[in-house]
Amino acid sequence: MDDTPPPEPTVERVDREDGRYLLYFSWPDEPAPPNPSDPPEPRDGDADE
Amino acid sequence: MSELRWNPLTEEWVITATHRQDRTFLPPREHCPLCPTRPGGPPTEIDRPTFEVAVFENRFPSLHRVPPTPEVDGTDLTPVRPAAGVCEVVVYTPEHDATLASLPRRQIEHLVGTWAHRTRELGARPEVEYVFAFENKGEAIGVTLHHPHGQIYAYPFLPPILRREVAAAAEHLSRHDSCLWCDLADQERRDGRRIVVETDAWQASVPFAARWPYEVHLAPRRHVGWLHELTRGEVSDLAGVLQRLLKGYDGLFGFSLPYVMAIHQRPTDGADHAGYHLHVEFYPPNRSETKLKYLAGSEAGAGAFINDTLPEETAARLREALPS
Numbered sequence: 268m269d270d271t272p273p274p275e276p277t278v279e280r281v282d283r284e285d286g287r288y289l290l291y292f293s294w295p296d297e298p299a300p301p302n303p304s305d306p307p308e309p310r311d312g313d314a315d316e
Numbered sequence: 317m318s319e320l321r322w323n324p325l326t327e328e329w330v331i332t333a334t335h336r337q338d339r340t341f342l343p344p345r346e347h348c349p350l351c352p353t354r355p356g357g358p359p360t361e362i363d364r365p366t367f368e369v370a371v372f373e374n375r376f377p378s379l380h381r382v383p384p385t386p387e388v389d390g391t392d393l394t395p396v397r398p399a400a401g402v403c404e405v406v407v408y409t410p411e412h413d414a415t416l417a418s419l420p421r422r423q424i425e426h427l428v429g430t431w432a433h434r435t436r437e438l439g440a441r442p443e444v445e446y447v448f449a450f451e452n453k454g455e456a457i458g459v460t461l462h463h464p465h466g467q468i469y470a471y472p473f474l475p476p477i478l479r480r481e482v483a484a485a486a487e488h489l490s491r492h493d494s495c496l497w498c499d500l501a502d503q504e505r506r507d508g509r510r511i512v513v514e515t516d517a518w519q520a521s522v523p524f525a526a527r528w529p530y531e532v533h534l535a536p537r538r539h540v541g542w543l544h545e546l547t548r549g550e551v552s553d554l555a556g557v558l559q560r561l562l563k564g565y566d567g568l569f570g571f572s573l574p575y576v577m578a579i580h581q582r583p584t585d586g587a588d589h590a591g592y593h594l595h596v597e598f599y600p601p602n603r604s605e606t607k608l609k610y611l612a613g614s615e616a617g618a619g620a621f622i623n624d625t626l627p628e629e630t631a632a633r634l635r636e637a638l639p640s
Contacts, residue, residue: 268516268517268547268549268550269547269548269549269552270547270548271547272547272548273425273428273429273432273546273547273548273551274429274548275429276369276426276429276430276433281363287372287373287375288372288373289362289363289370289372289373290370290371290372291364291368291369291370292367292368292369292370292371292426292429292430292433293367293368294368294426294429
């Protein structure tokens with residue numbers, strides 16, 4: 268379990284003419300963490316179903 | 317117009333918001349206001365061709381950053397307050413036909429990050445006592461737009477259900493010197509019959525006294541009060557659990573199941589709520605493939621829920637419906 272804080276988003280604010288705001292959230296490109304619920308990659312020699 | 321009116325009989329604020337009668341109602345997909353604006357097409361709420369997650373102030377808010385003057389005068393018995401606060405819409409993805417269940421896991425992590433960011437920022441506003449992120453999904457729940465989205469209400473008061481939970485948490489902490497949700501989670505784990513999904517960091521179960529047939533509560537194992545206290549590993553795990561649980565919901569009856577998703581965090585009123593534990597609640601309205609649970613006489617008139625199912629049985633059905 269990764270105990271570090273999650274990456275902070277970049278937030279770009281657009282102020283509309285009607286006085287409302289719009290926020291666009293984006294995150295730095297980064298490799299996806301390993302997903303324990305994903306099935307393991309087949310090993311060499313495993314038969315296809 | 318919009319204002320807060322106090323009901324002294326139930327001791328709760330009611331928000332009037334008459335302008336919401338005119339809000340956009342189930343537009344055809346080519347006029348979806350949450351899709352990115354297409355070249356040559358009518359402007360939507362989203363002014364760029366794509367985005368990761370977008371948040372904007374609701375065009376038809378119940379609560380206002382600059383609230384209007386109330387329409388009526390209050391009395392000592394029935395006070396009236398301006399409807400101060402913020403109502404935001406969170407657009408999960410540019411994809412009109414997606415659902416939270418169908419989003420890639422990384423996108424769900426980003427959504428959690430968005431909710432956490434908005435909770436911190438809106439909760440820091442002096443008038444805001446509670447930040448509530450939620451999703452209404454499906455026409456059975458009353459959604460007016462199909463594009464995958466949720467909402468955030470930043471209230472100037474502690475809403476009734478949260479007020480009761482906060483009081484119960486404080487009482488339990490004072491009596492037992494422990495967290496009510498942590499103790500309930502331990503009990504559920506020992507029993508096992510109502511557990512739906514378990515991971516290293518999260519546990520989802522049908523509550524012992526569920527009000528809705530397929531109600532599920534999802535909580536982190538670690539005692540935290542807000543989404544922004546979660547670690548990267550806990551956020552990633554939460555995204556995986558949400559994906560799995562919501563796909564299980566969709567597999568239950570073979571269609572995309574409507575639900576209300578309610579994220580319960582600690583209040584932002586400045587008081588100490590150390591006993592309160594972050595969790596997410598889901599209330600699907602279906603009690604079977606074709607029948608809905610309605611809030612009828614006992615529920616609406618007396619506040620006493622009647623559940624036509626057994627939580628132990630609905631939890632077993634949900635476990636069977638989870639993707640393998």
